[in-house]
Amino acid sequence: MVWQTKKIVRVKDLGEKQEVKTNSKTEEPKGVGLEEIKSFYDEKTSRLEKPASGIRIWMFVLFFIAALVGGFMANFFILTQESIKIPFVGEIRLKEFFPTRELTLVTEKNITVTSDLRLSDLSTRLKSQIMNIYETKEKKEGDNIFDQVYLTKEAISQAGVLTSDGWLMSAGDLGDGNKYVAVSNENKIFAIEKIVKDPLTGLNFLKVEAKNLPVINFMSGEEKIIQGEQVFSFDHSDNLFTDIVSSSSGSRINKKEDLIRSTDYFSEELILEKDYSKGEFLGSFIFGLDGLCLGIKTKERIVPYPQFERAIKSILEKKEISRNYLGLKYLRIEELAGQEFKDAEKGVIIYGDPEKSSPAEASGIKSGDVITRVDSTPLGEGVNLTEIVQKKKAGEEIRLFILRDGQETEVKVNIRSQK
Template identity: 25%
Template sequence: MNTTSLFTRSRAAFLAGALAVAGAFVGIAAQNPGNATVSVKRDPQPIKRVPMEPSSFSDVVKRVSPAVVKITTETKAKKMAAQGQELFNDPFFRQFFGNRMPEMRQQPVSGLGSGVVISADGYIVTNNHVVDGADTLNVTFNDGRELTAKVVGRDPQTDVAVIKVDAKGLPAVTFADSDTVEVGDRVLAIGNPFGIGETVTSGIVSAKGRRVGILQDVQGYENFIQTDAAINPGNSGGALVDIQGRLVGMNSAILSRSGGFQGVGFAVPANMVSHVADSLVKNGKVVRGYLGVSIQNLTPGLIESFKLKDNRGALVADVEPNAPAAKAGIKGGDVITKINGKPVVGANELTLAVTSTSPGTKINLEVLRDGDTKEITVTTGQRPNSGKDSESLLSGGDESDTGVLNGVAVDDLSAELREQFNIPARVKGALITNVDPDSAAARAGIRAGNVILEINKKPIRNAQDAVDLTAKTESKKTLVKLWVSNPSGGGSTVFAVVDESDAKDNS
């Protein structure tokens, strides 16, 4: 079963009075409030961890629940042409039947979700998928008041949205520093499952830093807090709070084989919610920091090839020309081990740290290069928009030359092949046209459509370079630098280690 299909955004929708799943995209024009700001309350102190927890959380719930709201959405009915529409466009038919054409209408779709008030003047955070596609929004508070809301901004890449109601003096939640949350901490989930009314469930933080592929279609930034506090359809956008009543996350999705809660829920960390909400309120969109590097995690093969001590850090596979990283002196093959003094565990942690900064921010990087540690200061730029739609890179090419990497066919990058495989002119190397599925290269993740840029840190200009250099290689392990496509179009650079020592004996 496809793992991605197991994930359920916890939004309930009703179609013609029956419970169903809603996911239509209609779109609300995001309001850009110009220079608006939102000031949220913060308490950065770590939670007080004591051996015995209270026997009741009623005081916490009483403080927090007024700031948790129910969000009702509606997508207006759409006109549908009746079957046989093309016949009525014929002048002969219009002569006898007139210009009247019967119409059919889809039923309006209603949806449910939750939200959290973050400021007294009416700003509310929720999930993007709760408000995505809705034409009208209504917010119901736990005292029964109901107000209409408008979208301030949406960020599909984190599944965070900000809406606003016209009100003053609202109870607002206090944000905790979600970086201080630890696995095992007690948490409460507050929301409106299935639209039955405000509901509180309890559990613990089961894991941190989860990347589960929920947002992969939009190249999202995932850093979920996992919890076993029950989250169900309608809980999306609700609060995940600690036992002091501070927001540590915003409930977003569940992993389930049945569609109902099975003990695995995910919440967007409060720090990410705060950063995104602040940018949406100020700019109507999220403006992210940017280095201009392609990075990847360190595998055992890469650790050996680069003579590293452990797998901590993010390997720089490529640096974009004239990007902030290039201007600061970052090079391909560098390993970034710290950012602003904090250890970098892997590529995702570095990406999250950089994208949480604003363009123009100076960040200090600790870089390992050829065994030496360097301190480099980079001023972040603004992350550009995603590229064009992806294209298939699996069509074949000239497979006559199979002398490189055992089971890999290569060809020169002609103008026709560049157009066929959508390879930019700046990419120089040898195009891989076929890979034997039983080869060591296939096991290393190398695929047809990749471009070999370097072999053992030596540049490749064409197919013959790749064949000649491989023939001279005596080691069973080969370090290959590749250009590969990505789901959003364009491409990125990665390293792979081809280990022929474990090749199958086909004799």
């Protein structure tokens, strides 16, 4: 092995240079082993220590500040937006990931108050879309100023604004021949000129003379009310109440007769956790956190929007209300606990004979028949026969697939319109 000697410069602690001269000619070293070579390269004095660069520190500081500013701006954007649109991705609804924007205040008495800012914004806007209904107070001789004042505790019902030109919807029990007024959130009084009743849901559609009224927005027919969804409503005094959906289309079965359904009116309801049977909630509208109306409180139940969607379209287009008529009463097999049916596990059983002169009677349907399908739609849990019938057009023919004595039969029925 040939060993090439070189000139080595050492740096002492005091900064002095010491030059070590070696033989410059090439010679064959004697007795040089691996340990000596390793020791030569590992010698500490052969290293030059450089001071740390200040540029790296400043770069780290600037990066940290930029990250803080970016995070703050992103957080502010998320908390103030309902949704964002990203190219090639589509719209992302932020409220699904950040459902509430809350402001927490601690008072002097250490009482913590948490308020959903979105709910506060919504309530201000929605109150302008709701009025209270009162019996008209006729001015009499000797009345003082208070005799003409409409107090919220005297309200018969609430009414929601359907159109800017004065169509309203109410769940109040408005008798024929009486005069009524609608009072807005701004205490403007509107005389009710016309009342149209919906026989299917019991709702009233009212007409007042008005312009540029703020209107209620409803959920779409394709959307579903979700169990566990947070909702809110107002009483007649505009107090806000929050609640949770227990069932989007449930039924309160307290006696055997409650199991009997009809193709001509709805019995399912929107069930919430709290009790809204008090009079100050009559006609109250149920809203989701997106501000869309999901239902309305009547005297007996909370009617979900899909049940009166058709009535709203009818009153706005034709200025009258009609309903589809089939003339059948039935029981849902999945609700008959303890009963076994050898012919079908799902579907509905016709209860009693069809009504006289009804489309169902004309088609030959009999008591005890089991309807398993309507057209191509199987009946079962989550599929409502009444809802299917009421969504059809008047005069439309539907096919009912019936089990009778173990044999399946197809029956055609023409739906009739009835006012």
